[in-house]
Amino acid sequence: MLITVSNWLLNAAFILYVISTIFFVVAVTGKRWSGRDPKEHERRFGGIAYTIAVLGFLAQAGYIVCRWIASGHSPTSNMFEFMAFFDFCIILAYLILYRIYRITALGAFVIPLGIIMLAYAYVFPKEVTPLIPALQSYWLHIHVTTAALGEGVLSVGFASGLMYLIRTVSQERATKSTRWLETVIAVVLMLIGFILMDSTYARLDQNTVFEMQQQQMDGAGQMKNVQVEYTLPAIVAPNGSTIIKEGPLTPIGEAPAWMEGKDAARKLNTMIWSVLSGLVLYGILRLILRKRIAAALQPSVSGIDPELLDEISYRAVAIGYPIFTLGALIFAMIWAEEAWGRFWGWDPKETWALIVWLFYSAYLHLRLSRGWIGTKSAWMSVIGFVIILITLVVVNLVIAGLHSYAGV
Amino acid sequence: MDTRKCECGHTNPIGTMLCESCGKPVDFRDTHDAQQQAFPDMRYEGMARRSQTYSRTIIDRIWNFFSSVKVAIYLIVITLIAAAVGTIFPQQIYIPVPVPTEADVANFYADTYGKLGEVYYLLGFHNLYSSWWFVLLLVMIGTSLVICSLDRIIPLYKALSKPRVNQHRSFLTGQRLFGETSSEAAVDTEAFMTKAAEQLGKKGYRIYREGDSLMAEKARFSRWGPYINHIGLILFLLGVLARNIPGFHLDQFVWVREGQTVAVPETPYYVKNENYQTVYWDENEMAQNLDLQGKVIPKTYRTDAILYLNKNADLPGAEPDLVEIQKGPIVVNHPMVYEDLALYQSGVREMELGALNFVLIDSKAGNKALGNLKLDLYSPQTEQQIGNVKVRVIEYFPDFIMGTDGKPATKSNQPQNPMFALEISADNGTKEKLVYLQGGFISDTENPRYALDIKMPDLIDITGLMVRKDKAVPFIYFGAFIFMVGVVMGSYWQHRRIWVHREDQRILMAGHTNKNWFGIRREMEHVIKALEIPILIQEKGKS
Numbered sequence: 001m002l003i004t005v006s007n008w009l010l011n012a013a014f015i016l017y018v019i020s021t022i023f024f025v026v027a028v029t030g031k032r033w034s035g036r037d038p039k040e041h042e043r044r045f046g047g048i049a050y051t052i053a054v055l056g057f058l059a060q061a062g063y064i065v066c067r068w069i070a071s072g073h074s075p076t077s078n079m080f081e082f083m084a085f086f087d088f089c090i091i092l093a094y095l096i097l098y099r100i101y102r103i104t105a106l107g108a109f110v111i112p113l114g115i116i117m118l119a120y121a122y123v124f125p126k127e128v129t130p131l132i133p134a135l136q137s138y139w140l141h142i143h144v145t146t147a148a149l150g151e152g153v154l155s156v157g158f159a160s161g162l163m164y165l166i167r168t169v170s171q172e173r174a175t176k177s178t179r180w181l182e183t184v185i186a187v188v189l190m191l192i193g194f195i196l197m198d199s200t201y202a203r204l205d206q207n208t209v210f211e212m213q214q215q216q217m218d219g220a221g222q223m224k225n226v227q228v229e230y231t232l233p234a235i236v237a238p239n240g241s242t243i244i245k246e247g248p249l250t251p252i253g254e255a256p257a258w259m260e261g262k263d264a265a266r267k268l269n270t271m272i273w274s275v276l277s278g279l280v281l282y283g284i285l286r287l288i289l290r291k292r293i294a295a296a297l298q299p300s301v302s303g304i305d306p307e308l309l310d311e312i313s314y315r316a317v318a319i320g321y322p323i324f325t326l327g328a329l330i331f332a333m334i335w336a337e338e339a340w341g342r343f344w345g346w347d348p349k350e351t352w353a354l355i356v357w358l359f360y361s362a363y364l365h366l367r368l369s370r371g372w373i374g375t376k377s378a379w380m381s382v383i384g385f386v387i388i389l390i391t392l393v394v395v396n397l398v399i400a401g402l403h404s405y406a407g408v
Numbered sequence: 409m410d411t412r413k414c415e416c417g418h419t420n421p422i423g424t425m426l427c428e429s430c431g432k433p434v435d436f437r438d439t440h441d442a443q444q445q446a447f448p449d450m451r452y453e454g455m456a457r458r459s460q461t462y463s464r465t466i467i468d469r470i471w472n473f474f475s476s477v478k479v480a481i482y483l484i485v486i487t488l489i490a491a492a493v494g495t496i497f498p499q500q501i502y503i504p505v506p507v508p509t510e511a512d513v514a515n516f517y518a519d520t521y522g523k524l525g526e527v528y529y530l531l532g533f534h535n536l537y538s539s540w541w542f543v544l545l546l547v548m549i550g551t552s553l554v555i556c557s558l559d560r561i562i563p564l565y566k567a568l569s570k571p572r573v574n575q576h577r578s579f580l581t582g583q584r585l586f587g588e589t590s591s592e593a594a595v596d597t598e599a600f601m602t603k604a605a606e607q608l609g610k611k612g613y614r615i616y617r618e619g620d621s622l623m624a625e626k627a628r629f630s631r632w633g634p635y636i637n638h639i640g641l642i643l644f645l646l647g648v649l650a651r652n653i654p655g656f657h658l659d660q661f662v663w664v665r666e667g668q669t670v671a672v673p674e675t676p677y678y679v680k681n682e683n684y685q686t687v688y689w690d691e692n693e694m695a696q697n698l699d700l701q702g703k704v705i706p707k708t709y710r711t712d713a714i715l716y717l718n719k720n721a722d723l724p725g726a727e728p729d730l731v732e733i734q735k736g737p738i739v740v741n742h743p744m745v746y747e748d749l750a751l752y753q754s755g756v757r758e759m760e761l762g763a764l765n766f767v768l769i770d771s772k773a774g775n776k777a778l779g780n781l782k783l784d785l786y787s788p789q790t791e792q793q794i795g796n797v798k799v800r801v802i803e804y805f806p807d808f809i810m811g812t813d814g815k816p817a818t819k820s821n822q823p824q825n826p827m828f829a830l831e832i833s834a835d836n837g838t839k840e841k842l843v844y845l846q847g848g849f850i851s852d853t854e855n856p857r858y859a860l861d862i863k864m865p866d867l868i869d870i871t872g873l874m875v876r877k878d879k880a881v882p883f884i885y886f887g888a889f890i891f892m893v894g895v896v897m898g899s900y901w902q903h904r905r906i907w908v909h910r911e912d913q914r915i916l917m918a919g920h921t922n923k924n925w926f927g928i929r930r931e932m933e934h935v936i937k938a939l940e941i942p943i944l945i946q947e948k949g950k951s
């Protein structure tokens with residue numbers, strides 16, 4: 001019952017964020033509509049968009065409370081819950097930074113980022129699963145929530161860094177900067193492409209099932225038949241497998257032999273589809289817009305002082321860095337000490353948290369001591385976000401470790 | 409020591425950026441740092457740092473190398489890339505299949521990941537984080553932290569502890585935030601300064617006055633943030649190093665059967681497993697109905713344990729004399745902790761053979777059951793009396809294999825495949841030998857009188873306890889705590905200074921902060937508005 005309510009609240013939050021984004025887009029693009037006072041227009045629509053975003057945030061907070069009560073633990077224990085929580089933190093960080101700087105366009109970039117994360121969460125199984133022994137520690141909840149909050153704030157740093165680049169990179173002719181900027185946008189589109197593909201095929205029920213021999217990892221090392229099920233049409237089949245249920249496509253090839261784990265080939269297949277669909281989306285957008293995407297986005301930020309964007313981006317990093325350190329490293333160490341008797345074990349997930357931290361440490365030093373501000377600093381915040389995504393997504397799904405959430 | 413003379417006549421030490429006497433920026437064209445040529449970096453209020461002062465001897469060079477932020481950034485970035493490389497394939501400790509020998513390890517990488525895996529192994533990336541060069545990187549970061557802190561702490565202290573109130577005009581105009589009244593301002597200096605002080609005070613500034621000048625300052629302590637966080641990091645790294653001191657760090661593992669008491673390796677303690685239990689989530693405990701397809705989800709792994717101290721631990725060869733010191737459950741995430749020893753629930757082998765059960769049968773007496781025989785697989789009794797029959801264990805191989813020399817042997821001391829050779833002798837003079845292996849019997853007699861009927865064996869759980877001692881951990885946490893304090897000080901507060909100065913009837917206002925210019929600018933503009941003077945604050949590098 002409570003779980004139904006919580007799911008309902010989360011859906012409501014999703015829809016509210018989408019509506020809020022629409023208003024934000026109107027607020028920043030509609031300024032030059034005829035017969036309007038641009039300032040007044042932005043103030044009005046920006047205000048509505050912000051209010052709706054706050055409502056979405058409250059709905060999502062309601063989701064968290066309900067789900068927490070229903071399950072008895074913080075909703076951060078599987079990939080669905082974590083990504084939804086990450087989205088929540090991004091929105092929270094946005095609300096805080098908006099209070100300080102009050103830039104309308106910020107919402108037009110951050111809220112969609114939050115929507116993507118929430119949509120990504122929906123790809124994973126939504127059930128409330130009981131906690132396995134390793135996860136039953138309040139330190140775990142403190143650790144994951146704080147780390148997610150830190151990552152959320154750093155993500156806002158990414159959004160405003162990206163805005164800075166869109167604002168300042170000259171779109172007169174193609175340069176290295178424009179190409180990289182388009183690449184970043186294309187990568188975001190790949191994530192969207194993946195979400196669209198996966199949620200479409202999950203409904204279509206067009207699974208392909210393979211069977212293959214696999215060595216068991218239980219120490220005895222025996223060979224056993226295992227089945228792998230693809231939701232998406234198969235482009236690459238697992239190495240040495242046979243199809244036992246045909247899907248919409250006949251695989252073109254096999255995954256390389258070293259991609260061993262049961263799900264490695266399926267992940268490769270998903271990856272290929274993400275890249276393809278992202279490129280298709282990008283191509284369509286380019287055809288519609290008839291210019292670089294960043295060039296099309298430029299007018300939405302043209303009214304903003306780039307230095308202010310630079311400062312917001314830096315401020316987000318300065319606020320996010322200590323929270324991230326506390327959550328993703330220090331609390332993680334305390335928990336690891338309690339659960340496994342070692343505060344640090346170079347598990348892939350731990351290592352990637354350290355990489356994120358070292359990266360942002362380098363960012364701070366470069367900025368404070370070597371004068372890396374503006375463009376360089378904005379690129380750093382973009383790269384930093386990519387590393388965070390690697391930590392949250394790639395490490396969980398591709399590099400298996402102690403922390404990996406089961407699932408997709 | 410070389411010296412440098414200012415216009416005002418004062419002689420400054422080399423490396424100084426602002427004249428110690430009058431505060432005028434000293435000419436910089438010959439410094440190596442291009443950034444500082446335009447206007448002195450105000451970070452140390454122009455105080456000299458050792459690294460910018462000497463560069464002659466080897467020691468100076470090393471000092472300068474490690475005190476350079478550029479070098480520090482390189483070290484951080486190299487460490488970061490190396491750490492990432494180490495996650496491409498699993499580290500040796502995370503290999504999912506058993507690899508008892510180095511050859512197995514090599515094969516694992518070659519077989520699983522092909523050519524790339526082979527190279528990975530050859531380069532030593534499978535043990536990257538304990539490789540000498542990775543450790544060296546960390547040590548270099550530590551060295552750099554120590555040296556860069558020493559290099560800067562004293563100049564920073566000097567700079568922060570005696571701020572100059574009455575600054576030179578060129579100092580003020582050189583600030584990033586600067587503004588002045590365009591014409592003569594017809595105000596009374598004293599009254600104006602008092603009002604300005606009041607307004608700035610409202611914003612949380614501390615006010616310093618001197619003649620026609622005023623300086624307002626806020627959050628000076630935040631400048632110490634980076635130094636405190638670096639000290640925290642140094643303590644942290646020292647803590648990590650301390651784990652190598654003998655006795656500081658212990659990492660062992662014991663398997664304990666139910667009912668068994670074993671010595672905890674490298675300690676005077678013994679631990680007893682009274683009972684082990686795995687509990688699974690019950691359907692109606694779950695918040696939502698899940699389709700588990702017959703699978704179960706574990707809820708707790710729990711060992712009820714007793715910890716003993718062996719009072720005779722120091723007497724070699726003496727029988728252990730155990731006293732109970734602690735009793736309680738060991739659950740995942742809740743280790744049993746006694747002083748600095750901690751026992752973690754970290755593995756289990758459930759339903760293992762503990763003892764074989766038989767019924768002894770006398771076939772000559774109409775297959776009469778004579779009684780039960782229990783063969784404990786861990787400490788078999790050598791002789792048991794059943795009625796008037798004596799059963800003696802002649803040989804026992806817990807994990808039987810036929811050795812290459814044709815003789816029976818055991819592969820391990822775990823009873824995976826127990827083999828017993830028994831001698832059954834009765835008061836009536838019968839003496840028979842019997843071998844038990846894999847659920848069957850072989851007798852040395854044609855028509856044996858005595859037989860064994862197999863019953864349900866005793867199954868036991870064996871718990872795996874990790875034994876840890878880490879005396880450095882509190883120290884490491886302390887370092888982490890100091891780091892956090894420093895980072896928060898440096899990140900959530902910004903050091904701000906605002907100068908208000910009256911010169912030639914004009915009012916000059918300048919502001920400096922180490923970060924977050926938007927905030928200080930907003931404060932300056934707020935104060936200007938409240939003071940009702942026509943000053944427009946210009947920000948350098950901004951149109």
Ligand code: HEM
Pocket residue numbers: 361364365368369451474475476477478480484549550552553556557631634635637638641895898899
């Ligand atoms: C992993 C290692 C390190 C971490 C995590 C770290 C962290 C930090 C942080 C968080 C700040 C504050 C930045 C800000 O407030 O924006 C800082 C500042 C600084 N760090 Fe580090 N640091 C590290 C290593 C080093 C090393 C090896 C040096 C040696 C040269 C160094 C030199 C500095 C300097 C000079 C500052 C600026 C201080 C100031 O101007 O007030 N850091 N560091």
